Amino acid sequence: MTDIDSWLRTNTFHHSQFWDLKRLVEEKEKQGLLLSLCIPTLNEEKTIGKELVLFKSELMDRYPLLDEIAVIDSGSTDRTLEVAAAFGADVYRSADILADLGSRRGKGENLWKAIYQLKGDIIVYVDADIKNIHPRFAYGLIAPLIYRPEIEYVKAFYDRPLATSKGTRPLGGGRVTEILVRPLFSLFFPELSALVQPLSGEYAVRRGLLERLPFPIGYGVETSHLIDTYSELGLEAIAQTDLDSRVHRNQPTRDLGRMAFGILRAFFSRLRMHGNVPDLPELTPMLRQFQTRDDQYEQVLFEIREEERPPMIDVPAYREKRGLMD
Amino acid sequence: MPAPSALPSNPNKIVIVQEQPDLKEFVARLPAALQGYRELILANLVMIGEIPAPTFQEQARIDFLQQRFTESGLQNVCSDEVGNGAAVLPGSEGSRHILVSAHADTPFPATIEHTLSLYPERVIGPGIADNSLGLSIIASLPMLLDFLDIRLRSNLILMGASRSLGRGDLAGLRFFLNNSSVPITAGLSVEGVQLGRLNYASLASLDAEITCRTADVQGASRSGAVLILNQVIHRLCELVGPDDLVLGSVEGGTAFKTPARNAVLRIELRQDSNDKLSALVRSIDAIVEDISTRTGAQLRFEIIARSSAGGLDPLHPLVENARSIITDLGVEPCQDCHSTAASCFNDQGIPGLVIGITEGHQLNQPDEEISIEPVFRGIAQLIGMLMAIDGGCCDGY
Numbered sequence: 001m002t003d004i005d006s007w008l009r010t011n012t013f014h015h016s017q018f019w020d021l022k023r024l025v026e027e028k029e030k031q032g033l034l035l036s037l038c039i040p041t042l043n044e045e046k047t048i049g050k051e052l053v054l055f056k057s058e059l060m061d062r063y064p065l066l067d068e069i070a071v072i073d074s075g076s077t078d079r080t081l082e083v084a085a086a087f088g089a090d091v092y093r094s095a096d097i098l099a100d101l102g103s104r105r106g107k108g109e110n111l112w113k114a115i116y117q118l119k120g121d122i123i124v125y126v127d128a129d130i131k132n133i134h135p136r137f138a139y140g141l142i143a144p145l146i147y148r149p150e151i152e153y154v155k156a157f158y159d160r161p162l163a164t165s166k167g168t169r170p171l172g173g174g175r176v177t178e179i180l181v182r183p184l185f186s187l188f189f190p191e192l193s194a195l196v197q198p199l200s201g202e203y204a205v206r207r208g209l210l211e212r213l214p215f216p217i218g219y220g221v222e223t224s225h226l227i228d229t230y231s232e233l234g235l236e237a238i239a240q241t242d243l244d245s246r247v248h249r250n251q252p253t254r255d256l257g258r259m260a261f262g263i264l265r266a267f268f269s270r271l272r273m274h275g276n277v278p279d280l281p282e283l284t285p286m287l288r289q290f291q292t293r294d295d296q297y298e299q300v301l302f303e304i305r306e307e308e309r310p311p312m313i314d315v316p317a318y319r320e321k322r323g324l325m326d
Numbered sequence: 327m328p329a330p331s332a333l334p335s336n337p338n339k340i341v342i343v344q345e346q347p348d349l350k351e352f353v354a355r356l357p358a359a360l361q362g363y364r365e366l367i368l369a370n371l372v373m374i375g376e377i378p379a380p381t382f383q384e385q386a387r388i389d390f391l392q393q394r395f396t397e398s399g400l401q402n403v404c405s406d407e408v409g410n411g412a413a414v415l416p417g418s419e420g421s422r423h424i425l426v427s428a429h430a431d432t433p434f435p436a437t438i439e440h441t442l443s444l445y446p447e448r449v450i451g452p453g454i455a456d457n458s459l460g461l462s463i464i465a466s467l468p469m470l471l472d473f474l475d476i477r478l479r480s481n482l483i484l485m486g487a488s489r490s491l492g493r494g495d496l497a498g499l500r501f502f503l504n505n506s507s508v509p510i511t512a513g514l515s516v517e518g519v520q521l522g523r524l525n526y527a528s529l530a531s532l533d534a535e536i537t538c539r540t541a542d543v544q545g546a547s548r549s550g551a552v553l554i555l556n557q558v559i560h561r562l563c564e565l566v567g568p569d570d571l572v573l574g575s576v577e578g579g580t581a582f583k584t585p586a587r588n589a590v591l592r593i594e595l596r597q598d599s600n601d602k603l604s605a606l607v608r609s610i611d612a613i614v615e616d617i618s619t620r621t622g623a624q625l626r627f628e629i630i631a632r633s634s635a636g637g638l639d640p641l642h643p644l645v646e647n648a649r650s651i652i653t654d655l656g657v658e659p660c661q662d663c664h665s666t667a668a669s670c671f672n673d674q675g676i677p678g679l680v681i682g683i684t685e686g687h688q689l690n691q692p693d694e695e696i697s698i699e700p701v702f703r704g705i706a707q708l709i710g711m712l713m714a715i716d717g718g719c720c721d722g723y
Contacts, residue, residue, distance in 0.1 A: 049444040050372055057369030062397075086446040088365065131441040132376060247441055 004194045004235075011151070011239040012196075015140030021063040024139060027146050028065060036120025037069045037138055039089070040110035044128035045079040051126070051133045052087035058135040065139060070118055071128075072097070072110040080128075092117055098317060104307055106217035107201075115210050115312040116321065122146075123210060127201035131247040140241045141204035152209040152237040153229050157196035158246045174199065175253075180260050181223060184267055188276055191235045192226055199223070199263075202243070209233070211318070215309040219259045220266020227270045254289060258302055261287040265306040349713055353651055356474070356706035363470055367701065370394065370465045372444060375451055375458035378436035381494040384409055384486070387430045391465050391486040398468035400484070408501045409488035414481055415468050417716070422480035422511040424715050425676075426467065426708070427499055428460035429490030429515075429667075433690050450695045455686035459518030459696055461486055463683055463705060476709065478716045480511065492533065495631035496670055503674045512644060512720040513678035514711060515667045519686035521700045521707075522657045525665030526645045526679050527637025528672060530603035531596045532629050536614060538578075539624040541587040550585025552578045554623050558591060561613045566606065570596045600634050633669035643719045644677045644711075651710040655703045677720045681707065 018024060028035065037055055041048060052069065059065045071084040071091045084091045095103040097113040111125055122145050124138050141154045177199050185193040192198065199222050209229060216224050229238060251259075265285070271277040287302040312318045360367075379387040388411035395403045400413035411430075432453030434440070442451035451458075464484050471478075487498035503510065517523070536558055538551040555576060562571060571593060578589025595610075597603040610627055618625040638645050640663070652659045671678025683704030686696045 045445075046443050049446065050442065053365050053368045053444060054372060057365040061366060083446055131439075134373070247439070 004191060007191075007194060007235055011144075011236070013140070013144055013239065013241040015136040015241055015243050018136075018139055018143035021059075021065065021135075021139060024143055024146060025063050025065050031146065033122060033146065034067045034120045035065060035142060036114075036118035036123045037066050038111065038114040038118060038123055038125050039069070039071050039084075039128050040074070040107050040114075040125065041071050041076060041080050041084070041128045042074040042107075043076045043078045043080060045076075045083050047131060047133070048080055048128050049083045049087050051128060051130065052084060052089050054133055054135055055126075055138060056088055059138055065142065067120060068118060070114065072114050072117070074105065074107070074110055098315070100317070101315070104217045104309070106221075106307070108215050108217035108221035109309065111221060112215035112217065112309045112312065115207070116315070116318050121207050122204055123207065124204035125202060132245060136243055137202055138204075140243050141202060144239045144241065145204055145206060148239070150236060151239045152206050152233060153225070153239070154204045155195055155198065155226070155238065155240045156200045156202035156243050156246075157240050158200070158244060159196065159242050176256050176260050176263065180263060181267075188271060189227060189230060192230055194235070195226065195238070195240055196242075197240075198226055200246075209237075211313040212311050214311050216262075216266045216269075216306045217309060218266075218304065218306050219262030220269075220306045223263050224266050224270055227267075227274070231274050257289060258287060258304060261302075262304050262306055265304065269306065269308075349710070349717070350654060353706055353710035353713075354654060356709055357655065357702040359474060360470065360702040360705050363466075363473060364698070364702075366469060367462065367466050367705070368444065368449070368698070371449065371454070371459055371462040372442055374462045374465065375442050375449075375454050376440050378434070378438075378440050379431050379453070380433075380435050381431040381489055381491045383436060384430040384488045387461065388486050388488065391430070391461065394465040395468070395484065398472075400468055406501065406505075408498050410485055410498045410502055411488075412483060412485040412502070414483055415471070415478075417478045417480040417482065419479040420481045422716070422721075423483055423506075423508045424478075424480050424712060425483045425485060425502075425506075425510050425513040426464060426712070427485040427487045427502070427513065427515050428464045428517070429457050429496075429498065430461050430486040430488055431491050431494060432456060432458065433491055434692070438692065447699065448695055448697050450693055452692045452694055454694050455518035455684075455689055455696050456694070457490075457516075457518050459683055459701070460516040463516050463708065467705075467708075470705065471709070474709075476713070478712065480716045481508075482712070483508075483510070490667075493630050495533075496633075496667060499667065499670045500673070503670055503676065510674075510676050512715045513671045513676055514708065515665075515670075515678065515680040516708065517667075517680060517682045518696060519684060519689065520660065520682045521684050521704045522652060523660045523662075523665075523682040524645070524648055524652060524679060525663055525668045525681075526640070526642065526648075527663050528633050528635060528666050528669035529596045529598060529664050530600045530635035531594060531633050531666055532603065532607070533574075533592070533594050533631040534610075534627060534629045536591045536593070536610075537626045537628070538589045538591075539587065540585070540622075548585065549621065550579070550587075551589035551623065552576070552586045554617065554621050554625070555589050555591045557617050557621075558613065558625070561617070562593070562610070565609055565613070566595065572596075598635060603635075631666070633666040634673060635669075636672040637663070637668050638672075638677055638679075642677060644679060644715065647714040647719050648679055648681070648707070648711050651707050651714070655707055655710075657700075657703060657707070679711070681711070683708070 071089045094110045144154045285305045289300045377387045392411045395413035403413040405411045434452040489497035540551045574592040579586030614625045614627045665680040667680045684700040688694050
């Protein structure tokens with residue numbers, strides 16, 4: 001087992017360590033890397049324009065770090081696609097990519113299809129709902145992969161206290177992280193509990209790893225990635241970068257309940273897959289939540305299936321596109 | 327797009343754009359050329375606009391501006407003791423020094439959310455028009471001039487000015503002009519809105535607060551501070567005409583049932599001469615003293631900011647050139663020629679203008695909004711004016 005304290009010292013970064021973008025671009029060019037930014041969207045007209053302008057101006061025009069910026073959309077009904085195209089992104093409908101394999105609903109579907117569609121040796125995923133978007137959301141995650149060849153997967157976390165003292169203060173993720181994911185990691189994968197915000201939607205990954213990962217298409221994609229990467233490569237292949245603060249929409253508790261249910265299903269499937277708990281019973285896909293209507297109590301049933309896409313490397317069309325030999 | 331190689335010399339030291347077909351045509355092509363740099367302009371706007379900068383707390387914005395200056399290869403990137411951030415884009419000859427400034431502060435406290443929303447045709451957020459856009463143009467100008475292959479003969483001094491609004495009283499710009507180590511040939515002050523404004527003069531004006539305290543004062547506390555300020559307002563309205571008095575805001579009190587113990591009235595006064603304004607101040611002092619004596623309340627009249635009357639002649643070549651450039655870009659110059667910022671230049675005998683970059687709405691509201699498309703004409707007019715000054719239109723004035 002890796003020494004977590006040592007890992008925190010060597011594999012936890014702050015974006016300010018990578019302020020020298022000129023040097024970062026030089027190093028990227030020296031290694032001959034192609035970098036892709038993928039922004040998965042679903043009705044994000046209010047924030048997508050700003051994200052695209054900042055990334056394109058700062059990380060393509062001013063410092064040519066990114067080689068492509070792509071929006072992969074799940075079927076927005078607002079002006080997301082129009083706004084994205086107006087600000088110069090490569091815009092794709094998720095359903096149009098690998099159309100023969102059908103279309104699933106879920107952010108993980110977009111992330112998975114990006115592996116096929118985009119050309120980068122490194123793909124950085126950034127959510128589209130970040131109000132305080134800044135170029136650091138991309139370069140802070142890409143930089144550890146450029147400077148440290150042994151790192152394969154870099155996850156974002158956000159920690160900017162308004163006031164600090166010399167004493168200690170807790171680091172934390174969101175509600176689902178602290179009451180579900182971190183306790184689960186502590187029980188079954190203690191080293192992964194060192195990731196401050198394992199559910200954050202911003203991360204950068206080398207293609208060589210990404211194409212080998214199976215993709216749950218719903219809430220469980222981030223948790224599964226971490227478990228699969230850790231199981232294959234160990235904690236040394238994972239890093240995390242503090243991006244200061246992230247302003248985004250807060251979700252109601254009921255929505256978080258559905259998220260937690262999806263994560264649990266994906267988590268248990270990983271326990272079974274990696275042999276941690278081989279004899280799990282078949283798990284129901286039905287989540288029960290409750291409400292009152294007039295004077296009556298009633299249950300609300302949600303079916304949450306964590307469908308999973310196979311590793312992209314196993315998709316023939318991908319192998320053909322990338323020129324991989326069978 | 328190549329710039330006109332050399333502006334025609336003018337034996338009368340008055341260069342009018344209409345007499346420079348090269349420049350006139352060049353400026354006409356600028357808006358289309360600038361469209362190609364939309365992302366650069368908008369990215370600077372977003373990054374600057376999301377840094378809170380209430381007056382006296384502009385440091386973070388100035389730091390960002392100076393970082394941009396450094397990245398653009400400007401010289402003498404510096405800040406001064408009042409918090410201005412400035413740098414020099416050297417000209418090929420350097421015989422003239424043109425100042426382009428924009429105030430860095432906004433009227434919004436740091437505690438409100440400063441995230442902006444960007445759409446293909448507009449940008450929304452607090453301070454976007456006043457004056458995040460103006461400052462972002464200062465940040466973008468060196469790269470835009472470079473991309474457009476425009477090389478000025480004059481040194482261009484770019485500055486983000488601190489302490490402009492309210493109690494700031496234009497202290498940043500005044501300090502720089504008072505203490506500049508080089509003679510400034512002309513100055514342009516860039517505001518986000520409105521495109522078409524052409525301010526070359528200022529009225530004698532002041533911003534003031536009249537505060538009323540009734541706490542622990544028998545009698546006065548029963549009528550309350552708001553009612554007492556109401557008497558002040560009535561007397562002010564009898565004294566000053568509606569064109570010369572702005573009743574900006576009234577604040578006071580804490581509850582429904584209790585008469586306000588404290589209240590403050592914020593006003594702006596304008597007169598066409600400094601002497602008239604001074605006389606008005608004496609009259610208001612007397613009104614405040616009188617009401618204070620009669621009510622027993624503590625009243626105080628405090629001048630927050632003050633500008634003197636003066637400015638350029640409407641036929642000054644800088645004004646004429648600017649009016650012509652604006653008109654040629656299809657924009658109607660605004661009739662109101664007055665701005666307090668113009669007084670900073672006038673006080674130093676420097677030809678100076680205040681111009682606006684685009685159209686805006688909901689000014690000084692959290693949902694302040696600007697239009698993107700006119701920005702390109704706004705920048706084109708700025709570049710056109712720089713080239714006119716560079717061509718010598720202010721020489722000898």
